[in-house]
Amino acid sequence: MKHQMIGNTLYFYFYGDFDNLAVQRIKETCIQLIDHFEPSAVKMDFEEVSFIDSTGIGFVLARYKQLKKLGSELILCNLSRANQTLFHMSGIFQIISYERSGVKL
Amino acid sequence: MNEMTLRFLSNPVNEPFARTSIVAFLMPLNPSVEEIMEIKTMIAEAVTNAMIHGYEGHEDGWIEIKAVYDEAGILDLTIKDEGCGIEDIELAMQPLYTSKAYLERSGMGMTIMDTFADDFKVNSSEGNGCIVQMRKQLHGQTEPAH
Numbered sequence A: 001m002k003h004q005m006i007g008n009t010l011y012f013y014f015y016g017d018f019d020n021l022a023v024q025r026i027k028e029t030c031i032q033l034i035d036h037f038e039p040s041a042v043k044m045d046f047e048e049v050s051f052i053d054s055t056g057i058g059f060v061l062a063r064y065k066q067l068k069k070l071g072s073e074l075i076l077c078n079l080s081r082a083n084q085t086l087f088h089m090s091g092i093f094q095i096i097s098y099e100r101s102g103v104k105l
Numbered sequence B: 001m002n003e004m005t006l007r008f009l010s011n012p013v014n015e016p017f018a019r020t021s022i023v024a025f026l027m028p029l030n031p032s033v034e035e036i037m038e039i040k041t042m043i044a045e046a047v048t049n050a051m052i053h054g055y056e057g058h059e060d061g062w063i064e065i066k067a068v069y070d071e072a073g074i075l076d077l078t079i080k081d082e083g084c085g086i087e088d089i090e091l092a093m094q095p096l097y098t099s100k101a102y103l104e105r106s107g108m109g110m111t112i113m114d115t116f117a118d119d120f121k122v123n124s125s126e127g128n129g130c131i132v133q134m135r136k137q138l139h140g141q142t143e144p145a146h
């Protein structure tokens, strides 16, 4: 996982497997980065993510709730078709927005 | 007909190993990219459930996966744990129901397995572990891989 702060937006870039093992390893860091920067928006880039399961959905929903308390927005970016299928099942796009983003590291 | 069984401890590092091993076993069926992704996800969900719920994070419980396929490409997966079991299966199956919201679970695992499998069964009762059975017809790739 990598991140960068541009203006008031915090960007997260995820790589490879976004499974239970990976999420448990990066979760605390993401929570702390959000608390530290207090960004007005967080964009999560999934372009390089090859595998995702329900743990990823739980992580995204939890960060959405964390950000809501700060009055901030969460935007998911660059999901592959397969990854989108999984997120669609959870109805997540009814509350969280999605975009193609070209902002890279 | 072909069959394999994989038995491993409930240590989280074993989950990626489990899903990639089963998928490697299925290579003679020449599964499509989409089928591989769906099978990996089904296994990830069942195994993660065994680790997090069945064994409640303890890393010394046994998890067993049996994979069987036949000439018609019908795959049967059985994932078994000897953990705490499920008191109310109907409730557990509800989309977005989770007993571990504090662990940032979403309650989507059962729904995902049900969606990707053609047939999905959970056999469990309190204190008696859990057996998840999933059937999936594989069609393989339409074009041979280059």
Ligand SMILES: Nc1ncnc2c1ncn2[C@@H]1O[C@H](COP(=O)(O)OP(=O)(O)OP(=O)(O)O)[C@@H](O)[C@H]1O
Pocket: A054, A055, A057, A058, B045, B049, B050, B053, B054, B055, B081, B083, B084, B085, B086, B092, B093, B097, B098, B099, B100, B104, B105, B106, B107, B108, B109, B110, B111, B129, B130
């Ligand atoms: N192997 C198991 N042993 C005991 N309880 C289980 C097992 N599998 C599932 N459960 C119960 O069923 C509930 C629903 O499971 P499901 O996979 O749908 O959601 P989750 O695991 O809580 O969240 P997610 O899968 O989205 O991370 C769990 O919260 C748990 O209470």
Ligand SMILES: [Mg+2]
Pocket: A054, B045, B048, B049, B108, B109, B110
């Ligand atoms: Mg689950």
